[in-house]
Amino acid sequence: MSLLEYIYTFFKNVVVFDFEYSQTPGNNPKPVCCTFKELKTGKQITQWYLSGSHEWPFKDEDTIYICHNAVAEVSCMLDFGLKVPLHIWDTMIQDKKLCNGKIKGFSLLKCCNRYGIETITESQKTVFRDIIINNFPMYTAQERDSIIKYNVTDVVENAALFKAQCAEFQKRDSDYKRTISQAIFHGRAMGVCAAIERNGIPINNKLFNDLEKYYPEIKAQEIKELQSAMDIYDGEKFNNKKFEKFLIKAGIINNWPKTDSGQCKTDDKTLYRYATKYPAIQQLRESKFIIEAKNLKGYQVGKDGKSRTSLNMFGQITGRTNCSTATNPFGAPRRMRNVIGTDEDHYILYADWKSQEVVIQAALSNDSALMEAVETGDPYIDIAVKAKAVPKGSTKASHPVERELYKQTLLATAYGQTAFGLKTKLDITEAQAIFLLEKLHFIFPTYFKWIRELVSRASAVGYFETVFGWKYFLPNLEPVNPRRLMNWPLQSHGSEILRRAIIDLYDSGYEIVMPVHDAVLIHMKREPWRVMRKKINKLKNIMSEAAKEVIGTEIKVDVDFIRNQFFQGKVHQDRWDKLYEKLQNAKMEVHE
Numbered sequence: 123m124s125l126l127e128y129i130y131t132f133f134k135n136v137v138v139f140d141f142e143y144s145q146t147p148g149n150n151p152k153p154v155c156c157t158f159k160e161l162k163t164g165k166q167i168t169q170w171y172l173s174g175s176h177e178w179p180f181k182d183e184d185t186i187y188i189c190h191n192a193v194a195e196v197s198c199m200l201d202f203g204l205k206v207p208l209h210i211w212d213t214m215i216q217d218k219k220l221c222n223g224k225i226k227g228f229s230l231l232k233c234c235n236r237y238g239i240e241t242i243t244e245s246q247k248t249v250f251r252d253i254i255i256n257n258f259p260m261y262t263a264q265e266r267d268s269i270i271k272y273n274v275t276d277v278v279e280n281a282a283l284f285k286a287q288c289a290e291f292q293k294r295d296s297d298y299k300r301t302i303s304q305a306i307f308h309g310r311a312m313g314v315c316a317a318i319e320r321n322g323i324p325i326n327n328k329l330f331n332d333l334e335k336y337y338p339e340i341k342a343q344e345i346k347e348l349q350s351a352m353d354i355y356d357g358e359k360f361n362n363k364k365f366e367k368f369l370i371k372a373g374i375i376n377n378w379p380k381t382d383s384g385q386c387k388t389d390d391k392t393l394y395r396y397a398t399k400y401p402a403i404q405q406l407r408e409s410k411f412i413i414e415a416k417n418l419k420g421y422q423v424g425k426d427g428k429s430r431t432s433l434n435m436f437g438q439i440t441g442r443t444n445c446s447t448a449t450n451p452f453g454a455p456r457r458m459r460n461v462i463g464t465d466e467d468h469y470i471l472y473a474d475w476k477s478q479e480v481v482i483q484a485a486l487s488n489d490s491a492l493m494e495a496v497e498t499g500d501p502y503i504d505i506a507v508k509a510k511a512v513p514k515g516s517t518k519a520s521h522p523v524e525r526e527l528y529k530q531t532l533l534a535t536a537y538g539q540t541a542f543g544l545k546t547k548l549d550i551t552e553a554q555a556i557f558l559l560e561k562l563h564f565i566f567p568t569y570f571k572w573i574r575e576l577v578s579r580a581s582a583v584g585y586f587e588t589v590f591g592w593k594y595f596l597p598n599l600e601p602v603n604p605r606r607l608m609n610w611p612l613q614s615h616g617s618e619i620l621r622r623a624i625i626d627l628y629d630s631g632y633e634i635v636m637p638v639h640d641a642v643l644i645h646m647k648r649e650p651w652r653v654m655r656k657k658i659n660k661l662k663n664i665m666s667e668a669a670k671e672v673i674g675t676e677i678k679v680d681v682d683f684i685r686n687q688f689f690q691g692k693v694h695q696d697r698w699d700k701l702y703e704k705l706q707n708a709k710m711e712v713h714e
Contacts, residue, residue: 125292125301126285132302133209134184136161138284140276141198142269144258147449148424148431150320153198154254155270157277161188161284166277168270172259182207188284190214190230190276192309193432196316206317206628210309213283215436219308220290223439223585223595234279237286241279247272304591308436311621314628315435321635322428323451324470324645326463326687330421332705333461339708340701344409351402360414362386372400399549408697411455419447420454421461433637440610441592441617443637452638457698462688467648470684473661474641475619475669475677477501479536482612482619485675487572491565493675502529509561531558535570537609577607586610589672590618615673616640623668630664632657 139158143151157168169176186209189195217233234241250272291301354365362385369375379387397404421429437444445453480501484492495501506512506528512521541555580586585595636643662679669677
């Protein structure tokens with residue numbers, strides 16, 4: 123029996139479906155039409171939604187839904203009051219699973235072309251998309267017919283892609299049940315992302331509007347303040363020659379990276395590298411995104427006052443989300459998160475897995491010493507104790523410097539940072555960095571043996587794989603950064619934990635508004651404390667159990683309440699406070 127035949131046997135309905143819809147920035151999609159093709163019978167249905175209501179043609183529990191980028195299709199389903207389907211095969215994600223790391227580009231056309239499936243051209247698709255978006259909701263009879271024809275074409279192409287993928291998976295794994303369960307897990311996670319995006323992130327709209335309104339004045343203040351530290355602007359324009367003179371004066375020009383044209387780099391990655399050692403560079407990094415943005419970054423607000431943008435789940439090779447730096451507050455600089463807020467009838471909960479990466483390191487490697495450190499509740503202080511850098515009984519409060527030193531060193535080992543890199547990161551000597559790294563190798567030999575062997579094995583077979591089947595193939599024709607190889611198993615399993623958690627939280631009725639790397643943002647109605655406490659305890663249990671399902675070990679969860687306004691740790695909150703002060707000054711100047 124082939125994999126496709128097995129799927130036909132397993133499900134009553136095997137349905138390829140595709141919506142056409144119109145969507146404006148910050149708002150949810152508005153369905154125009156949808157075509158369904160049930161593969162077992164060949165029956166095809168097209169529904170045009172602008173002419174009235176239509177009944178959904180299939181029962182969820184009997185059906186596996188095939189779609190390309192499930193977020194878009196499921197979001198349209200949710201617009202009709204339906205729930206996220208139980209069984210989704212996302213052909214985009216499945217093709218990433220087959221090719222992740224080897225190639226780029228996973229549009230329906232590119233995926234089909236890899237299998238030799240005939241498709242319409244990208245330019246033809248663009249024409250149809252423009253008609254759908256620009257003319258919504260008033261279409262001529264001719265436009266209506268062409269939209270439906272285009273919609274059917276997508277379904278036919280995706281049906282062929284699904285069958286081709288089944289044949290490919292069949293070659294790679296004879297365990298059909300495992301193939302299907304992994305596909306459904308990843309597909310349903312994409313469906314839940316649709317629900318999260320529809321919820322949107324609640325924000326303080328008055329504050330957001332003020333920041334937008336007074337942006338020119340804020341920008342002028344930011345430039346003036348930065349100029350006091352470094353003369354690098356001509357009016358509102360950044361001057362590369364002046365910046366180079368500043369670097370010469372600061373004595374760091376020789377080490378500073380250059381662009382292909384020979385100019386000193388000013389991208390965030392470069393600035394971050396030097397920010398800890400040079401306060402002026404840190405100041406430039408903090409100010410740059412405000413000064414150079416036409417609008418304040420991090421938000422794309424819809425008509426209902428909530429911010430929405432693509433989560434881009436599986437956007438990174440590890441399967442992590444890859445949020446936009448321009449339209450998502452968790453992609454933009456952290457101080458912009460303070461615009462997140464809610465009303466007097468709700469709370470926002472920030473629930474994060476405690477020391478997630480360290481627990482994953484310990485669980486996957488079965489390093490008993492590392493797990494022992496985790497079980498103390500503060501692995502970083504315990505590591506400092508094991509290294510004899512602090513006495514037994516020390517705490518974060520009593521030895522914050524030593525704890526931070528070993529915390530950053532341990533985290534650095536997760537992506538193979540060298541002594542030279544650690545020296546720069548922690549602003550210590552190279553000898554001190556070598557000493558710290560050697561200490562950790564001595565304390566946790568099992569972990570370092572495991573990660574070396576894992577990287578060697580992956581290099582031999584040509585890929586990494588999580589316990590839930592997400593893969594990363596090592597490219598054949600280009601070198602791979604060794605740090606990426608060491609970090610991939612930890613980050614990819616962290617992303618699987620997040621997916622498991624958001625599915626279980628959605629099924630339990632929680633309003634998820636953002637998955638955040640190692641945390642989840644929840645919007646919750648204010649109720650009596652006994653009711654809230656019960657829901658919060660359940661939330662923590664769900665997230666802890668999600669970790670256990672993936673790595674075999676629970677991870678403790680901390681929950682912070684956000685009653686009105688998002689708040690952060692001291693460093694980022696201080697940066698926000700400075701920005702807020704500029705806003706208040708701008709408002710006073712304008713009113714005067």
